[in-house]
Amino acid sequence: MAASxxxxxxxxxxxxxxxxxxxxxxxxxxxxxxxxxxNKDSAGGFDVIDAIxxxxxxxxxxxxxxxxxxxxxxxxxxxxxxxxxxxxxNPDPTLDASxxxxxxxxxxxxxxxxxxxxSLDPTTTNKFDNNYFKNLINNSGLLQSDQALxxxxxxxxxxxxxSKFPFIFSRDFGISMVKMGNIGVLTGQDGEIRKNCRTxx
Numbered sequence: 001m002a003a004s005x006x007x008x009x010x011x012x013x014x015x016x017x018x019x020x021x022x023x024x025x026x027x028x029x030x031x032x033x034x035x036x037x038x039n040k041d042s043a044g045g046f047d048v049i050d051a052i053x054x055x056x057x058x059x060x061x062x063x064x065x066x067x068x069x070x071x072x073x074x075x076x077x078x079x080x081x082x083x084x085x086x087x088x089x090n091p092d093p094t095l096d097a098s099x100x101x102x103x104x105x106x107x108x109x110x111x112x113x114x115x116x117x118x119s120l121d122p123t124t125t126n127k128f129d130n131n132y133f134k135n136l137i138n139n140s141g142l143l144q145s146d147q148a149l150x151x152x153x154x155x156x157x158x159x160x161x162x163s164k165f166p167f168i169f170s171r172d173f174g175i176s177m178v179k180m181g182n183i184g185v186l187t188g189q190d191g192e193i194r195k196n197c198r199t200x201x
Contacts, residue, residue, distance in 0.1 A: 052069050082095075121142075137159065
């Protein structure tokens with residue numbers, strides 16, 4: 001479920017910001033994001049968020065937004081990987097022992113560690129390269145949702161290729177950035193060229 005919650009959080013934030021809009025159901029007058037591509041077949045965990053929201057509303061009505069719940073749930077899914085993956089206080093057994101030790105040092109199980117940052121690639125932190133994929137091959141992925149890429153033959157083949165051939169990763173990354181940059185571009189009368197990027201004209 002952790003991977004589903006992280007994916008749901010990403011899908012919410014990716015389009016128009018982290019506003020919880022991905023959680024909205026379709027109505028006769030409103031088409032939400034849930035059933036639109038790319039969410040239709042990939043976003044999940046809605047029932048978990050619904051259950052959390054119902055419990056929060058019982059304890060603290062109209063105080064915590066759905067976006068907040070989604071964000072905190074994503075945070076907890078990472079926390080659980082390090083400290084209570086199985087509900088018995090054990091970490092994720094697939095996580096490499098040395099990376100587990102490092103992550104527990106960077107992100108200790110303490111309230112004052114919530115602002116600490118952990119690099120997705122602790123080996124070449126300040127370099128854009130293919131080391132992220134090498135980490136996955138070595139069971140050293142920071143996020144469980146990332147490490148899960150090795151559990152599927154199709155995605156594992158991409159990880160293996162990118163770990164061995166950095167030029168293929170660079171090429172494919174460039175292509176995907178161009179595609180992403182063309183998502184939902186407003187043109188003509190649908191958009192505007194703003195004089196100040198912080199405000200509409």
